[in-house]
Amino acid sequence: MKYITVGAVCLIAAAFPIYRNSVGVRPVAVDGYEQSAKIAEYHNPDAFITSAQLQQLMESDQAPVVIGTLNPMKLDPVIDGSFTVWRSDYSTTDDVYPFDGMRSDQQAMEAMLSSFGATPESTIVVYAANDHHDAGRLYWQIKMLGHEDVRILDGGLNAWVGADLPTGNGNPDVAETSYQAPAYSEEExxxxxxxxxxxxxxxxxxxxxxxxxxxxxxxxxxxxxxxxxxxxxxxxxxxxxxxxxxxxxxxxxxxxxxxxxxxxxxxxxxxxxxxxxxxxxxxxxxxxxxxxxxxxxxxxxxxxxxxxxxxxxxxxxxxx
Structure with missing residues (x-):
């Protein structure tokens, strides 16, 4: 039987912060006023949200559904009260195509949003860490359902953590709904x-x-x-x-x-x-x-x- 020595434990403990810093979320400081003014100039500003706006929304009675597309291997903190998914959660099963990476179908997306307590009237906010392209992918798939109010967090988890806003307590227990796509379309x-x-x-x-x-x-x-x-x-x-x-x-x-x-x-x-x-x-x-x-x-x-x-x-x- 092999044992891990005290020295090895200490080495692992010392290396873990270095590992986290190399692969984990990078906190950034964002000027909220400039960020809001920038978004206001976008063609569809309602598709975007700042960290401060999201915090206000989550503290209001509107109860948005917040979903983070976070790689579980990177052990990033999660926005307090948000749900977390990774690519396999919104990709199709392996036996549908002779290759990987394709989107999951309408029914699978409806089931996922139902498990998060979403309805067609919900405000859904998606976010990611560092690169943010995964949030863009989930945004695209939710919009394909015909869901009207979907927003992407500008700066994602980086800006949220940089603003020292609450993290932890992810994947809350919620009452499951029976989400149905308002108007599924493959137009894009x-x-x-x-x-x-x-x-x-x-x-x-x-x-x-x-x-x-x-x-x-x-x-x-x-x-x-x-x-x-x-x-x-x-x-x-x-x-x-x-x-x-x-x-x-x-x-x-x-x-x-x-x-x-x-x-x-x-x-x-x-x-x-x-x-x-x-x-x-x-x-x-x-x-x-x-x-x-x-x-x-x-x-x-x-x-x-x-x-x-x-x-x-x-x-x-x-x-x-």
Missing amino acids: LATYDMVVQATNDSDWVILDTRSLAEHDGAVTESGAFGPGTIDGSEFLEWNRVLNKDTTLKTREELQMLYGDLIKGKKVIAYCQSGVRSAHTTLVLKEILGAEAVYNYDGSWIEWSHAHYKSKNPTATIING
Whole structure:
């Protein structure tokens, strides 16, 4: 039988804070006045909320449903009174597609929101830590249900912790509801066939939101079937929309970033599995007011499967 020595325990104890600092949430200080003024200039300011506004809402009688998309391996604190999920909680089961990363269906989303006590009239606030693209993905899936009042916490858990607001006591016991989607729609969903058509249509721009290493084919992330990028796609990494404090940039800054690229175009955003691209879809639609924006749910995982595994000639790539 093997035993852990006292020295090993001390080493683990000493290393744990270093581990937490390297992977955990990074607190940031955000000027609430400037943040509110920035959001007011967005095309749809009601899609966003600040930490101070969320705290006031949670202390009121409105009882919002707050959901954090937090990686359980990182052991981040949770906003007090919020629910926590991770990607497997809102992704489909493995036997539906021959690859991973696809969104869960309407019934599964309804069941999840029912377990959180949500109704179609609830205010739902989603948040994440550090990068915030996972909150963008969940936002996109909830909006697909036709839920009207969904908001994303600008700066996420970083801003909340930086403001020294309450954490802990997550996943409260609530009375389960029978949530039903008000108006389920796949209007903002890009399918494989749509992407194929868009590769040969000048009215469309296909936007690769991954890292430069993924776009160039130097890196193949786990789950994909080979390197490369969709032939004809433009590259603009999703995280260029964020400030150093992880809050979103101003509408003017984002217009300068995307304006010429998407002007007069219909847009399909993609990444590895539709997470980072969902965040881009949110930015283009809710901040800039772009109308024809679609998130490719299958993204590079599906496209690379079609190219490398299925040998589908319509799945053309470069940088492979």
